[in-house]
Amino acid sequence: MVNIYTLKDVSKHNTKEDMWVVLHNKVYNVTAFVPAHPGSEDILITRAAGKDATEAFEDINHSELARETLEQFMIGQLHEDVS
Numbered sequence: 310m311v312n313i314y315t316l317k318d319v320s321k322h323n324t325k326e327d328m329w330v331v332l333h334n335k336v337y338n339v340t341a342f343v344p345a346h347p348g349s350e351d352i353l354i355t356r357a358a359g360k361d362a363t364e365a366f367e368d369i370n371h372s373e374l375a376r377e378t379l380e381q382f383m384i385g386q387l388h389e390d391v392s
């Protein structure tokens with residue numbers, strides 16, 4: 310069973326202590342990763358926390374390693390009718 314979340318659900322998790330993010334219609338709980346982000350934790354909090362950060366993520370050409378790192382944090386998918 311896949312968990313389905315709306316952007317409203319995701320937006321409630323927008324802090325350093327509890328951070329979800331949407332990338333390519335998948336929802337990730339990246340709380341544990343925030344302090345380890347090579348691009349700084351601040352940039353994640355201000356640009357990605359509780360949001361769809363697909364564009365910001367792709368803008369800097371993240372590596373395959375970054376994409377693989379993400380997999381362990383996936384918690385579900387974005388509701389397709391809610392933008």
Ligand code: HEM
Nearest residue numbers: 339347348352356357362365366369371372374375378379
């Ligand atoms: C939440 C998912 C994310 C993961 C797992 C992640 C992971 C990483 C990793 C592993 C790197 C090292 C370089 C590489 O391997 O590509 C990196 C660098 C970086 N990330 Fe992210 N990132 C995420 C989201 C973001 C977002 C949303 C932004 C922008 C708003 C961002 C901005 C940056 C920047 C600017 C660097 C470059 C740091 C430098 O080269 O000095 N990241 N990220």
